[in-house]
Amino acid sequence: MLKPDVIHLHNMNTTVIPDALKVACSNCNLRELCMPVGFNQDDMNKLDEVVATRRRVKQGSLLFSNGDPFSSLYAIRTGFFKTSVSAEDGREQVTGFQMAGEIIGLDGIVSEHHSCNAVALEDSDVCVMPFAKVEDLSREFPVLQRHVHKIMSREIVRENSVMMLLGNMRAEERLAAFLLNLVQRLHARGFSQSELVLRMTREEIGSYLGMKLETVSRTFSKFSEEGIIEVKQRYVRIITPDALKKIFNPQTCS
Amino acid sequence: MLKPDVIHLHNMNTTVIPDALKVACSNCNLRELCMPVGFNQDDMNKLDEVVATRRRVKQGSLLFSNGDPFSSLYAIRTGFFKTSVSAEDGREQVTGFQMAGEIIGLDGIVSEHHSCNAVALEDSDVCVMPFAKVEDLSREFPVLQRHVHKIMSREIVRENSVMMLLGNMRAEERLAAFLLNLVQRLHARGFSQSELVLRMTREEIGSYLGMKLETVSRTFSKFSEEGIIEVKQRYVRIITPDALKKIFNPQTCS
DNA sequence: ACAATTCTTTGACTTGCATCAAAGATTTCT
DNA sequence: AGAAATCTTTGATGCAAGTCAAAGAATTGT
Numbered sequence: 001m002l003k004p005d006v007i008h009l010h011n012m013n014t015t016v017i018p019d020a021l022k023v024a025c026s027n028c029n030l031r032e033l034c035m036p037v038g039f040n041q042d043d044m045n046k047l048d049e050v051v052a053t054r055r056r057v058k059q060g061s062l063l064f065s066n067g068d069p070f071s072s073l074y075a076i077r078t079g080f081f082k083t084s085v086s087a088e089d090g091r092e093q094v095t096g097f098q099m100a101g102e103i104i105g106l107d108g109i110v111s112e113h114h115s116c117n118a119v120a121l122e123d124s125d126v127c128v129m130p131f132a133k134v135e136d137l138s139r140e141f142p143v144l145q146r147h148v149h150k151i152m153s154r155e156i157v158r159e160n161s162v163m164m165l166l167g168n169m170r171a172e173e174r175l176a177a178f179l180l181n182l183v184q185r186l187h188a189r190g191f192s193q194s195e196l197v198l199r200m201t202r203e204e205i206g207s208y209l210g211m212k213l214e215t216v217s218r219t220f221s222k223f224s225e226e227g228i229i230e231v232k233q234r235y236v237r238i239i240t241p242d243a244l245k246k247i248f249n250p251q252t253c254s
Numbered sequence: 255m256l257k258p259d260v261i262h263l264h265n266m267n268t269t270v271i272p273d274a275l276k277v278a279c280s281n282c283n284l285r286e287l288c289m290p291v292g293f294n295q296d297d298m299n300k301l302d303e304v305v306a307t308r309r310r311v312k313q314g315s316l317l318f319s320n321g322d323p324f325s326s327l328y329a330i331r332t333g334f335f336k337t338s339v340s341a342e343d344g345r346e347q348v349t350g351f352q353m354a355g356e357i358i359g360l361d362g363i364v365s366e367h368h369s370c371n372a373v374a375l376e377d378s379d380v381c382v383m384p385f386a387k388v389e390d391l392s393r394e395f396p397v398l399q400r401h402v403h404k405i406m407s408r409e410i411v412r413e414n415s416v417m418m419l420l421g422n423m424r425a426e427e428r429l430a431a432f433l434l435n436l437v438q439r440l441h442a443r444g445f446s447q448s449e450l451v452l453r454m455t456r457e458e459i460g461s462y463l464g465m466k467l468e469t470v471s472r473t474f475s476k477f478s479e480e481g482i483i484e485v486k487q488r489y490v491r492i493i494t495p496d497a498l499k500k501i502f503n504p505q506t507c508s
Numbered sequence: 509a510c511a512a513t514t515c516t517t518t519g520a521c522t523t524g525c526a527t528c529a530a531a532g533a534t535t536t537c538t
Numbered sequence: 539a540g541a542a543a544t545c546t547t548t549g550a551t552g553c554a555a556g557t558c559a560a561a562g563a564a565t566t567g568t
Contacts, residue, residue, distance in 0.1 A: 139396065168341065
């Protein structure tokens with residue numbers, strides 16, 4: 001199966017990466033996604049301190065989970081994660097899917113313990129950023145401080161729009177919004193605007209979108225029958241993006 | 255009608271309050287809710303600078319709305335707000351209800367413009383905290399910095415649990431969770447653990463919880479018939495809190 | 509390479525909540 | 539105080555998505 005945007009690292013479950021492999025933010029090709037822009041080289045070198053170590057997380061294993069003491073934020077270097085919360089009775093709600101350049105762990109700040117679970121959906125590699133260090137450097141560099149605030153605000157705004165999806169939209173609208181969002185984020189990372197390989201199961205998509213896996217599958221099939229997308233298991237090609245946009249938001253499209 | 259926890263201020267729609275009325279954080283009885291704890295008096299006096307002005311917002315009017323340029327966070331001194339996002343086709347999703355001591359406006363940081371609407375559900379009074387000043391003081395006072403981070407993280411965690419409600423719970427569970435959450439927050443402000451007066455309509459509750467106003471009304475009636483609560487329009491008394499908790503979470507209760 | 513497991517699709521049937529409708533209560537306006 | 543507007547309740551009916559079931563496809567482990 002076609003997996004154009006995957007790097008597979010076959011290692012132990014979750015390991016600290018030796019210094020030799022440590023890559024400084026200043027040289028990182030994801031810098032534009034993770035780090036504030038408009039820095040001179042001196043500042044950039046100091047900011048390299050923010051990343052203490054790197055850590056590999058094997059597919060299916062946890063980066064952190066509910067109840068774990070909070071110490072660090074994580075910037076995803078490669079790979080793909082889901083975050084979820086669980087009710088006492090075991091029901092699980094996927095709260096997000098995160099890809100390279102995105103930051104996870106913000107949930108842990110308030111109580112010093114994580115309140116959600118972060119699972120790698122493929123072998124992944126994260127930059128560990130001890131939060132105390134982030135705060136120290138934020139006090140020194142206003143542009144970093146602003147950046148951290150924006151990351152948190154962006155997450156709040158994202159969750160607002162998920163609430164809109166869950167509270168007001170129908171199954172087709174939810175799935176259309178989901179696909180458009182995923183492909184847009186992948187495109188920002190240099191991948192195709194029209195093709196993607198889903199890293200998550202139908203059940204995980206359903207959990208995120210508040211619907212059952214059967215409904216996800218049926219909705220994919222419906223889009224496919226209508227010629228809007230081509231679906232072959234995890235591979236999806238968007239044939240008519242405008243049709244998807246129209247489903248998501250009938251107003252702004254012809 | 256009984257309105258134990260309301261202060262009505264009859265003024266113009268939304269006005270800046272003259273300096274004479276300006277109340278310093280250092281003397282504010284909500285300090286424990288808004289401000290970090292463990293401050294000496296000197297620090298506290300400097301922190302008073304964070305609040306530039308106060309502003310009254312009349313019932314039904316907007317504190318800010320989608321698209322407004324972002325400049326400040328707002329700490330609610332008195333009153334009650336709802337925040338909402340709207341889709342292009344006009345559908346509205348209530349994203350939260352906020353009461354005294356809570357902070358609104360965090361959505362505006364990321365794009366320098368607000369992405370939601372904040373409407374006063376009763377005549378309200380907010381402390382205007384210019385965000386640039388919050389950031390300046392945060393760099394000077396690590397404890398304030400940490401406090402701001404916790405407020406943002408708390409909002410992320412709250413939204414995670416709303417996603418759980420919307421994605422996984424049934425109507426009765428949603429309404430039970432909603433009532434328990436409201437009464438708990440009111441209790442933390444010195445009000446009754448068992449009685450409350452709703453500040454929002456059935457439709458607004460429904461929007462927040464992803465259900466129609468008729469379903470909200472029917473669910474209230476059902477709880478009432480079962481002797482769990484007493485409802486008379488906006489007045490609600492919780493008769494058997496354990497029954498509500500059991501509906502919300504069958505596991506942790508007997 | 510084969511067996512076991514996990515994931516996906518599709519069909520048949522059920523149900524929780526939405527929709528439509530109308531009356532009654534409360535609040536707001538003049 | 540009376541009229542108008544808004545909000546709430548309740549009943550009757552419909553439907554989108556859930557549930558149950560089973561077969562087929564893909565992946566994983568040995």
